Amino acid sequence: MRSSITYSPCLTRSFLNPKSLCSQPQFPNIAPISEPPSSDNPNPNAYCPQEIDSESNFPTKPTTKSEVSISAFFLEPKHADVAAEISQNSVLTQAHVINILLSHKSEPRSALKYFKGVEKKRGFVKSVDSFFVLLHILGGFPPTHKAAQNLLNQWVSGDSCPAPGVLVDHLAECSKRFAFGLNPRLFNYLLNSYVRANRIKDAMLCFDRMIESDITPWVPYMNILLTALVRRNLFNEVREVHNKMVLKGISGDCYTVHVMMRAGLKEGEAEKAAEYFIDAKATGVELDAAAYSIAIQAACVRPDWSLASGLLKEMREMGFVPSEGTYTSVIGACVKQGNIVEALRLKDEMLSCGKPMNLVVATSLMKGYCVQGDLNSALDLFNKIGEFGLSPNKVTYSILIEWCCNNGNMEKANELYTQMKDKGIQPSVFNVNSLIRGFLKSRSLENASQLFDEAIKCGIANVITYNNLLSWFCEEGKVNEAQSVWEKMIRNTVVPNVVSHNNMILGHCREGNMDVANSVFLEMVEKGLKPNVITYSVLMNGYFRKGDTERAFDLFDQMVGANIAPTDFTLNTIINGLCKVGRTSEARDRLKNFVDGGFVPICLTYNSIIHGFVKEGAINSALAVYREMHESGVSPNVVTYTSLIDGFCKSNNIDHALKMRNEMKNKGLELDVIGYSTLIDAFCKRRDMESARELFSELSEVGLAPNTVVYNIMISGFRNLNNMEAALDLHKKMINENVPCDLQTYTTLIDGLLKEGRKCT
Known part of the structure; x- marks a missing residue:
């Protein structure tokens, strides 16, 4: 009281x-x-402000x-x-x-x-x-x-x-x-x-x-208070004041809507900003161009290009002329959501309204083209921006360099990089890393190494720069080179992160050196770095490949105990690992448990089990998994059919193998070299060299090149029929086509010639 x-x-x-x-x-x-x-x-009313x-x-x-x-x-x-x-x-x-x-x-x-x-x-x-x-x-x-x-x-x-x-x-x-x-x-x-x-x-x-x-507080003074609260990021207080206004029957005005929408955007709550706009329209508040612009900005932040474009259209129908910034935001939202067609339409509309083309719009459109896979259109636009009086900036160059690298166009990427430097724009480490990845992807190690050394010399190389080289060397099985990069990273006081350690673990696992891989893992933990799901999955795969399933499952239990959820890659690693060590039935049982837990098998998953059963000679079990695969809605690929064809051929059931081949062709899939070699080998073992020769010729006709394995199968087939002339002709063809001959090639030829009593020349 x-x-x-x-x-x-x-x-x-x-x-x-x-x-x-x-x-x-x-x-x-x-x-x-x-x-x-x-x-x-x-x-x-006697005290209502005439002018505030x-x-x-x-x-x-x-x-x-x-x-x-x-x-x-x-x-x-x-x-x-x-x-x-x-x-x-x-x-x-x-x-x-x-x-x-x-x-x-x-x-x-x-x-x-x-x-x-x-x-x-x-x-x-x-x-x-x-x-x-x-x-x-x-x-x-x-x-x-x-x-x-x-x-x-x-x-x-x-x-x-x-x-x-x-x-x-x-x-x-x-x-x-x-x-x-x-x-x-x-x-x-x-x-x-x-x-x-x-x-x-x-x-x-x-x-x-x-x-x-x-x-009753007057609306203009409420707006001033709300604005002050928004400036200080006191968003709870903003909502409190606004809610009390509404309960008091004070609906506010257009500026109130501005303030509340800006509060939502500043708080990172674009949905709330949109709600204030919708509520204001519903209550009859007369909204101005600024209110529409803020609402459009909120739609772009979400992003919702459809809503943003619709509001822009509504804004124009009301007689408002959207600003250049508003058009820029909507075009950016369209590009972000992959609608390059709408983005281009809005660009034309913006220009027709007398608004100039700006660099942000041009750069957004270039990125949109790149994301759609149309790098040429992006480069064409880049070449035309000078007509609008625009000069590319660091962002423009960065986008084009990155996408040229992604598309393997390293010549253009390097040209843009050089042009960027010539214009006095200092490249960032992001640009350098994009180029290094691109050169490595195109197997141009020399260019990648040169750029890597430049980055170190300029002092901009970061841990990602080093990781690019580490990853490539480890993927290629060049662990010694990776170790040299690691040591250089330590000398230059760049601290290896989890990705760095994962790369080295992968390299040692690929070499089968699990002791060293485990040492890197322990060193990582000692440094206070937390292994992630990739760390555990790579190590598990390494142990499975070595046949050490017990250690692999110990790591799995350790991972789950650390509250790290297994990914699909982890579960596929377990299934594939069990199949490789001859425990395919167990792999199939585990798959059922994984599916019950929400795992969705992919083609790779089923291929591992089918291949496992084929290796074990259980072709019927492989067929059962194949049917299960169909029932799950997963389409078989070339690897699936190749495994089944191999299984039927090994069980001397060539008719079923050919049936699989026809089914494969009906689905638009073509045999690969491995598939052809499997069928050719089956016909050779049946001494049906005519069918084998037909497949051998077909292999070249479809654009595939027979490898050493295929030639050896054919040479061995003719040798078994004592047709050494045909075998020697294939040997000459191997040499002419620069297909390397191995020990088996020469052993087969020598054996055949000796049986005929001919000298080896």
Whole structure:
């Protein structure tokens, strides 16, 4: 319950000199001044602001006019009575001052001059009552509204003053006690003064007490408060103020919508920003171009190109002209979501509206082309941007260099890189890393190494730069070279990360050196690096390849115990590993358990099991898995059919093998060299060299080159039929086509010639 606080020690102080607040002694309450009664609830419309300036328009000090010297003021004949009132009272009581102020109730400027005069009088103690009476007088007349604002601004910006809730209560009490009527203008001025003084917490307290007292905050001042809260990232407070406004029946205006949408965007909640826009439209708020622009920005952040494009269209239909920045954002959103067609349409629309092409749009479109796989169009646009008076920047070059590398066009990538440097644009480590990856992918180790050395010399090489080389060397089985890169990284004080260790573990696993791979793993843990699912999966695969399934499963249990969820790669590694060591039935059982746990098998998964059963001679089990594969909706690939053909051939069931081959052709799949070699070998073993020769010829006709294995099978087949002329012809063809002969080639030929009693020449 609120108490009367007419003259508490906190409220009796100097207001025009804030430094002396709370320095005056307590004075007794005075009797109410006798005034004609007035309504306790005056028409609030009488106090609606005619013009409310923005926060920056409020002066922090009283105007020069209000600082006219008191002596000059007294010389004016029309103020002689005020001068007399002051001079005749050597001791001025609060009651007397308030009575005099009230006598000038209809003359606000005279009341202000009187107050300024008496506060300089020796022995006069200022109080909240007299100050608030003056504020009510000034607030009742438009010409002195600014003076009331200035007084409150000056007072609130002082070192100390009563709590906001106390002031709101006392200001309301004074309005009733002295029959002014409740003037919401003064409360809104007070609220704004707190914001101007950067006293946001007090502004919130003032706002809350106004709401509790049923004093309606005005929308412009609410917007100023909301803006101040957004600037300080006080998003919970922003929503709190806005919700209280809505509950109070204050819907806000278009600028309120601006502020709330910007708050949502700044908070990273684009959905909330969109909701404010939708709600504003539903409640009939008249939205302007800026509101649409912010809503479009929110749609682009999500991103939702369809919504953004729709709002842009709606904006134009309402007669608004979207800005260049708005078009740029929507085009960027379209590109991000892969709709290059809409992005190009909007680019044309932007240009037709008289907006110039800008580099951000051009660069976005280049990226869009690249993502769509149309590098040539991206490069064409790059060559044309000069027509718009644009010059490519680092981002433009970076995108094109990266995508040229991704597409294997290293000549163009290097050309752009050189052009970039020639224009004085310093390449980033991102550019260098893209080029190194590209050169390695195109197997140009020399260029990659040269760029790698340049990056180290320039001091821009980072851990990713080193990892590019480590990964390539380890994938290629060149562990010694990878070790050299590792040592160079340590010398140059670049700290290896988890990826670096994973690469080295992979390299040692590929070599079958599991002891060293495990040492790298332990070293990694000792350094405080946390192994990830790739670390465990690579190690498990290494142990499976060595036949050490027990150690592989120990690692799996260790991984799960560390709360690292296995990926599809991990589960496929387990299935493939079991199949490689002859435990295919167990692999199939585990697959069922994995599927029950949510794992979705892919073609690779089924191929591992089919191949495992074929190796074990269990062709019927392999066929069962093949049928299961179909039932699961997974399409077989070349590897699937090759394994089954191999299985049927090994079980001497050539008819089923050919049936599989026909099924494969009907699905648009072609045999690879391994598939052809399997069928050719089957016909050779059946001594059907005519069919074998047909397949051998077909192999070349479809664009495949027979390898050493295929030639050896054919040579062996003819040798078995004692047709050494045909065998020797194949040998000559091998030499002419630069197919290397191995020990088996020569052993077969020598054996055949010796059996015929011919000399080997």
